[in-house]
Amino acid sequence: MRHREPYLHLRSLDRADVAEVAALLGRGMADSPLHVAVYGGDEARRTRRHESLMSVLLSGSPSMRVVGVEQGGSLIGVAAAVPPARCRPPAKTRLRLLSRALTFGPGAAARLLAWNRAWTARDISEPHVHLGPVSVDWHLRGRGIGTLLMLRHTSHLDSIGVPGYAETDRPEVVGFYRRHGYAVIGEADVLGVPNWFLRRPPR
Ligand SMILES: CC(C)(COP(=O)(O)OP(=O)(O)OC[C@H]1O[C@@H](n2cnc3c(N)ncnc32)[C@H](O)[C@@H]1OP(=O)(O)O)[C@@H](O)C(=O)NCCC(=O)NCCS
Incomplete structure (x- = not known):
């Protein structure tokens, strides 16, 4: 008998x-x-450290909307976004992020601050929904799970009529975002890594 994968379930x-x-x-x-x-x-170590920072960010960002895709009860993809004027986490959360970053050592903390400053400086000033992070479990990529998350995100953008904004450090993700209506509006090296900044016009 043919093996059938359990259904994908999309939920907030x-x-x-x-x-x-x-x-x-x-x-x-x-x-x-x-x-x-x-x-x-x-x-x-990268996995551990980022997980630890993300847990501070997610638990201290009440405006953040996170949509997930589950399969067989396991979470396999997520897309987070914040509504207009909420790009910066609350001050208390920023402090908690800094103190968590400092536990990684002064070098990593300084690099995290530099990354944050570079992205914050390029954030667009017009009201927008800020997309990210977006991630699908690596062994399940290329099967449409990211597309499912982006369709949910872009239909939300279209329903409220505001632009979307996103950043990425991966060229292949630029193509992925472009397919969902985003266009590159800037490029910059951050800590020696090429980064792309993208905006999706309102429909
Ligand atoms: C970007 C990402 C969310 C896309 O999810 P996905 O489930 O692989 O997306 P889909 O299957 O719907 O679409 C695949 C497309 O994404 C792009 N892509 C990006 N990274 C990919 C990867 N590692 N494997 C396969 N496709 C990838 C490809 O351009 C592909 O295009 P194609 O349809 O022409 O082949 C996922 O690849 C990912 O988690 N990447 C790492 C985290 C990341 O960089 N997130 C974005 C910035 S925050």
Whole structure:
């Protein structure tokens, strides 16, 4: 008999899901060039550190909307976004992020700050929905799970009529975002890694 994969289930995630989302983002982003530059060469350490920061960010960002894709009860993809004028986490959360970053050592903390400053400086000033992070478990990529998350994101953008904004350090993700209506509006090296900044016009 042919094996049938369980159905994909798309749903809004909440506080109860923070640990699972942070774990997925930790392992899903571990091979990103910026993460290598910021956290260092050891993959397990990159995963651990990013998971730890993401858990602070997610639990301290009440405006953040996180949508997840589950299969057979396991979370396999997530897309987070914040509504207009909420790009910066609350001050208390920024402080908690800084103190968590300092536990990684002064070098990693300084690199995290430099990354944050570079992205914040390029954030567009017009009201927008800020997309990210977006991640699909690496062994399930290229099967349409990211597309499912982007369709949900772009239909939300279209329903409220505001632009979307996103950043990435991966050229292949630029193509992925372009397919969903985003266009590159800027490029810059951050910690020696090429980064792209993208905007999706309102429909
Ligand atoms: C970007 C990402 C979310 C796309 O999810 P996905 O489930 O692979 O997306 P889909 O299957 O719907 O679409 C695949 C497309 O994404 C792009 N892509 C990016 N990275 C990919 C990867 N590692 N494997 C396969 N496709 C990838 C390809 O251009 C592909 O295009 P194609 O349809 O012409 O082959 C996923 O690849 C990922 O988690 N990447 C790492 C984290 C990241 O960089 N996130 C974005 C910046 S925050």
